[in-house]
């Protein structure tokens with residue numbers, strides 16, 4: 001069980017090619033949290049991922065992993081949008097080569113055990129002898145996840161791992177990510193799919209590089225004044241991106257999310273044991289008290305902020 005895996009971005013501004021891509025982006029994830037990274041195409045999701053991986057330096061602000069600047073911290077597991085798997089190898093061969101490279105200090109038997117363990121975690125134990133080229137899209141994604149799990153990274157970032165999957169497979173993949181979070185991994189998953197958000201503890205919504213929302217999925221629809229998750233993207237068009245950014249900065253939700261408690265390791269282990277896949281983090285669960293956002297109050301404050309800026 002990992003006890004590490006906190007990730008934070010503070011007031012990050014990123015510019016590239018004369019474009020101001022990320023604007024004062026701040027958020028943090030605690031060990032064992034699963035966060036969906038949402039936003040329209042071009043909103044800055046992949047750029048934010050690059051910042052977290054240390055591949056893009058913010059002009060101002062910082063990204064930290066367990067308190068250290070990301071470029072000085074340990075490796076973060078990363079599953080890119082396009083897998084880089086050798087299709088002529090079987091699942092077992094691909095994992096064996098990856099383990100040989102990444103787990104050089106382990107004895108052969110221990111390496112083999114680790115391969116078996118990650119295959120079990122992603123549900124591929126029955127596919128070990130199948131060539132990767134013959135796997136379905138979802139199975140291939142699971143091989144990519146298994147490759148990253150070999151080194152047991154405390155933090156795993158996945159860029160659109162469910163794109164191109166049918167809704168059933170998408171839900172299964174999100175269930176897998178939730179199970180990994182319940183085992184102690186911290187996960188950030190960029191996605192356009194909105195059907196399985198209740199599996200996540202948190203959602204980060206970007207719009208043109210502004211944080212439009214960072215909070216639990218249970219409060220998302222009330223915050224945006226819509227009825228279904230899927231309507232959030234349409235709703236984003238109703239106001240200018242900077243207005244959404246200002247609204248979130250001024251929202252009481254921001255303070256509530258910052259003040260949330262970490263999920264205790266024992267509680268996560270219990271959740272994993274009981275298969276509490278759809279249970280929100282207790283620190284953020286609306287059932288634990290009243291809904292953290294009063295939608296009427298939030299909308300009133302939002303309208304006032306628009307009146308004063310537009």
Ligand SMILES: Nc1ncnc2c1ncn2[C@@H]1O[C@H](COP(=O)(O)OP(=O)(O)OP(=O)(O)O)[C@@H](O)[C@H]1O
Pocket residue numbers: 016017018019021039040041042043044045046047048
């Ligand atoms: N190196 C660059 N130079 C100039 N503009 C860039 C560069 N990299 C990204 N951008 C721009 O920054 C914006 C955000 O890009 P990014 O790839 O982060 O978006 P995204 O949210 O991941 O989109 P998608 O959902 O389509 O993957 C886009 O408008 C993109 O054109």
Ligand SMILES: [Mg+2]
Pocket residue numbers: 045046047
């Ligand atoms: Mg992207």
